[in-house]
Amino acid sequence: MLKQALTQLEDNLSISKTHILTIASRFQEHMEQGLSGNISSLKMFPSYLQAPRGNESGTFLALDFGGSNARAAVVDLKGEGKFLQFNRVVRSLSNPDSGYDLRASDVTGEELFDFLAGIVHKALSVSSFSPVLNSSTSKPVSLGFAFSFPYHQRRIGEGFLLNWGKEIQTSGVVGKDVGQLLSAALRRLGIGNVVRPDAIINDTVAAFLTAAYQDPSVDIASIIGTGHNTCYLEQRAPGFTEPVIINTESGNFSVVPETAYDHSLDQQSNNPGEQLFEKKLSGKYLGELFRQIVLDFFRRGFLGNFAPPACWNHPYAVSSKDMTLILTGEGNHLFPLPEHERYALRRIALLLSKRSARLAAASLIGIIQHLDPHFTKPHTVAIDGSLYEGLPGYAGELTAALSEGLDSNASPVRVKLSAGGTLTGAAIGAALANQPKNL
Structure with a gap:
């Protein structure tokens, strides 16, 4: 049988x-x-991004939210397809021991995005960017955000969540502009003038950017x-x-x-x-x-x-x-x-x-x-x-x-x-968002 x-x-x-x-x-x-x-x-959905040329350079903050974990890091793009990640911070959205689960339906979008902003703040505060936290004259740090859910992009830093996947049920996010939610959370944390979300992109687009940065084929x-x-x-x-x-x-x-x-x-x-x-x-x-x-x-x-x-x-x-x-x-x-x-x-x-x-x-x-x-x-x-x-x-x-x-x-x-992951791709997205636009 x-x-x-x-x-x-x-x-x-x-x-x-x-x-x-x-x-x-x-x-x-x-x-x-x-x-x-x-x-x-x-x-x-168009991403409003062309393929990278591999010569993009600069230091950027990157955030990746894909399901059970969220991650942030500082990414140094060196050109010629080379990069470094450092000050990486990883946090789980749930903890059975303490009983919290940011994926649950009784959790609000504000709570979720305050959590994400906190991860960005942690990566920022332990990095070479930390002096900008106490400066009123420093240029804001450009952030790329890889968002791993069905996302209708309207331009490089703007778009709304169509629906959750992966059994996430957090309330008050579907139909909302993801970039605005993150910016509001950064302001509540007191770093809205320090961190500027320039690129909100799908995680698959981020993976593309990472791979194409190293291999133009x-x-x-x-x-x-x-x-x-x-x-x-x-x-x-x-x-x-x-x-x-x-x-x-x-x-x-x-x-x-x-x-x-x-x-x-x-x-x-x-x-x-x-x-x-x-x-x-x-x-x-x-x-x-x-x-x-x-x-x-x-x-x-x-x-x-x-x-x-x-x-x-x-x-x-x-x-x-x-x-x-x-x-x-x-x-x-x-x-x-x-x-x-x-x-x-x-x-x-x-x-x-x-x-x-x-x-x-x-x-x-x-x-x-x-x-x-x-x-x-x-x-x-x-x-x-x-x-x-x-x-x-x-x-x-x-x-x-x-x-x-x-x-x-x-x-x-x-x-x-694809080596290098979506955090690097998010940073490349931020770099492309700061370049003159051809699209």
């Missing part, structure tokens, strides 16, 4: 080459509909971690005379095969019907899909000797890190099972990981087809994120799916890990 159940699950989660090409084609269609201003599941960047999104350099964006980085908001792509488990997860989430692509492939949701599948197998009698821990009855009790332990065998002590049942858990984790990588590859193929229909140019895809970097076999599976889908056209496409 267990073997038959696993075979059926594999059939349900399988993404064949035909699936890859179909998804890529539909993704391309939704891209072009979004660019034209028509209804599309892909928002196709980068024209696509993707985050495959807790959440998922992809951006690329559009050569002919409506309303722009120069190439501009487009944030596709690919996590919201809707035309994807769905299982009963996907439907259940979506309906039980905080945003049913939204971020459907992200819910099938990102780290925030893979662990929950794994939990639901394993519990279903247990309830149907396929895992006779497996008694899930009591905590598994709570949504999101299982993470992609737990899946990593299962795949590597390091979590065997957590699951005292006969080998054939431990194999079942590994198989379920592997099937979910493989589907995620192949879905991500399909979306990348759709972007490449849009940029270069005849595959005449080389393309470099920079990828950042804990899932791509840390889940065993994930990077290789994604590369294999790209090669399978692109077939003979795969050779000019190169995939690389």
